[in-house]
Amino acid sequence: MQNCRKTKILVTMGPSLESRLNEAINLIDGVRFNMSHSTKDYCEKFLNILEKNNIAKVMDLKGIKIRVKKVRLKNKILKERDKIVIGKNGDIELNYNINTIDEGHFILINDGKVKLKVEKNENDKIIAVVIVGGEIKEGMGVNLPDTKIELPIIDKQDRGNIKFAVEKDFEYIALSFVRNKDDVKELKDIIEEYKGDCEVISKIETKEGLKNVKEIGKVSDGLMVARGDLGVEVPIERIPIEQKNILRIANKYGILSITATQILDSMIHNPYPTRAEVTDIANAIYDGTDCLMLSNETTIGKYPIEAIKVLNKVAEVADKHYEEFGDRVCLEVKSVDEGLAYAVYELYKKLNCKLIITPTYSGRSAKIISKLRINSKIIAPTPNLKTIRKLRLVWGVNSCLMEEFNDIENIINACRDIAKREIKSGIYIVTLGHPIGKKKTNTVKVEYI
Numbered sequence: 001m002q003n004c005r006k007t008k009i010l011v012t013m014g015p016s017l018e019s020r021l022n023e024a025i026n027l028i029d030g031v032r033f034n035m036s037h038s039t040k041d042y043c044e045k046f047l048n049i050l051e052k053n054n055i056a057k058v059m060d061l062k063g064i065k066i067r068v069k070k071v072r073l074k075n076k077i078l079k080e081r082d083k084i085v086i087g088k089n090g091d092i093e094l095n096y097n098i099n100t101i102d103e104g105h106f107i108l109i110n111d112g113k114v115k116l117k118v119e120k121n122e123n124d125k126i127i128a129v130v131i132v133g134g135e136i137k138e139g140m141g142v143n144l145p146d147t148k149i150e151l152p153i154i155d156k157q158d159r160g161n162i163k164f165a166v167e168k169d170f171e172y173i174a175l176s177f178v179r180n181k182d183d184v185k186e187l188k189d190i191i192e193e194y195k196g197d198c199e200v201i202s203k204i205e206t207k208e209g210l211k212n213v214k215e216i217g218k219v220s221d222g223l224m225v226a227r228g229d230l231g232v233e234v235p236i237e238r239i240p241i242e243q244k245n246i247l248r249i250a251n252k253y254g255i256l257s258i259t260a261t262q263i264l265d266s267m268i269h270n271p272y273p274t275r276a277e278v279t280d281i282a283n284a285i286y287d288g289t290d291c292l293m294l295s296n297e298t299t300i301g302k303y304p305i306e307a308i309k310v311l312n313k314v315a316e317v318a319d320k321h322y323e324e325f326g327d328r329v330c331l332e333v334k335s336v337d338e339g340l341a342y343a344v345y346e347l348y349k350k351l352n353c354k355l356i357i358t359p360t361y362s363g364r365s366a367k368i369i370s371k372l373r374i375n376s377k378i379i380a381p382t383p384n385l386k387t388i389r390k391l392r393l394v395w396g397v398n399s400c401l402m403e404e405f406n407d408i409e410n411i412i413n414a415c416r417d418i419a420k421r422e423i424k425s426g427i428y429i430v431t432l433g434h435p436i437g438k439k440k441t442n443t444v445k446v447e448y449i
């Protein structure tokens with residue numbers, strides 16, 4: 001069983017971590033492969049060690065990233081009030097057709113460090129004025145917060161990545177730059193086409209995705225507060241408010257929630273965090289995030305292991321105070337699952353029970369109960385290895401392998417053995433589906449040691 005930390009840790013694989021993964025393998029719960037910077041062959045190298053340790057595998061699709069394709073300017077340092085021609089044979093060419101970028105739209109280059117505003121769109125070219133100057137280079141990321149991006153959310157390369165993720169049993173696929181529910185449906189249809197069951201995490205990181213976050217949440221298995229691109233697409237002062245809002249929506253719909261980017265940014269260069277970062281981690285936990293994700297800290301940072309250790313320690317301490325400071329429960333009751341979770345919650349509070357055991361195939365009963373942020377341990381025994389790995393990212397849930405039984409008595413006895421190991425004496429709760437089999441959980445049993 002993992003240590004008493006309840007918040008889960010997802011790290012991004014990259015040069016800094018790849019040769020030191022074994023130093024952190026017992027402190028992390030998931031690994032993200034960012035396909036903007038990784039190939040399938042690169043992922044292949046780590047599958048064995050991840051599966052041996054039941055670590056959740058997350059494939060993050062590169063998505064429709066717009067970039068600077070060509071810079072024809074001699075002087076690549078743009079100055080305020082400069083006029084720039086964008087388009088074929090213009091000063092700057094993008095890897096995106098420009099005729100949907102209208103007058104008044106902003107063009108943000110290099111994570112928003114350079115800001116242009118469109119003055120004129122003459123169909124084959126755009127005249128833009130420099131609002132904030134700076135250096136521009138080919139390959140730099142471009143964000144178009146005001147422009148409806150008319151591109152399919154999944155291109156040929158990402159379709160290949162999805163096929164690979166299904167073949168290699170990735171637990172999750174993260175979708176970058178999600179705009180609306182149709183984008184999520186498109187990914188789910190492709191996963192189904194390849195007969196996969198990877199769960200879909202929608203990255204909320206564009207103005208349009210933010211506007212549609214409710215409809216996106218309703219059809220996703222998880223939401224990620226992708227603060228990097230989000231902080232470019234909306235004014236940075238909106239990040240704390242949008243983060244709380246996105247996390248509340250994920251918890252209301254009973255889906256996974258991940259908070260990402262610049263979690264311990266200063267540890268890219270320093271072996272210790274700032275006070276602001278440590279407080280940000282605790283506040284993200286109290287905003288209700290299931291999981292925190294490290295990016296540059298573990299891909300290119302100088303101190304990947306130290307960053308993981310700091311995140312582990314800070315989360316462990318913050319978790320202990322969830323009852324005092326954590327956001328209150330807001331899980332929406334849509335079906336029996338949520339009703340049962342609230343029944344477990346009431347029993348836990350009224351009977352001061354010390355342990356909740358949720359035998360499960362799908363993992364859903366454990367995930368839903370976890371949304372109520374119950375302070376007691378939640379153990380989810382399952383015959384399904386993939387469920388163990390999926391639940392690695394779910395707050396407060398420890399999953400373990402249990403053989404497949406064919407009668408309820410045996411499951412209850414097996415849970416008793418787990419309880420004896422975990423609490424020695426006291427009240428514990430078991431959730432079950434009766435009659436036995438792959439039906440939804442529909443029974444709550446109070447047990448006593």
Ligand SMILES: Nc1ncnc2c1ncn2[C@@H]1O[C@H](COP(=O)(O)OP(=O)(O)O)[C@@H](O)[C@H]1O
Nearest residue numbers: 359360361362364365404405433437438439441
């Ligand atoms: N180890 C096991 N052997 C046999 N049946 C099991 C086992 N673990 C859970 N079950 C049965 O699976 C059902 C609950 O799992 P599942 O269908 O995934 O529900 P949920 O999605 O609500 O978690 C119940 O019928 C439970 O009794």
Ligand SMILES: C=C(OP(=O)(O)O)C(=O)O
Nearest residue numbers: 205226227228229260261
């Ligand atoms: C997590 C994010 O996406 P990526 O790292 O793929 O840019 C982000 O933008 O914060």
Ligand SMILES: [K+]
Nearest residue numbers: 036061062176
């Ligand atoms: K990405």
Ligand SMILES: [Mg+2]
Nearest residue numbers: 205226228229
């Ligand atoms: Mg992003």
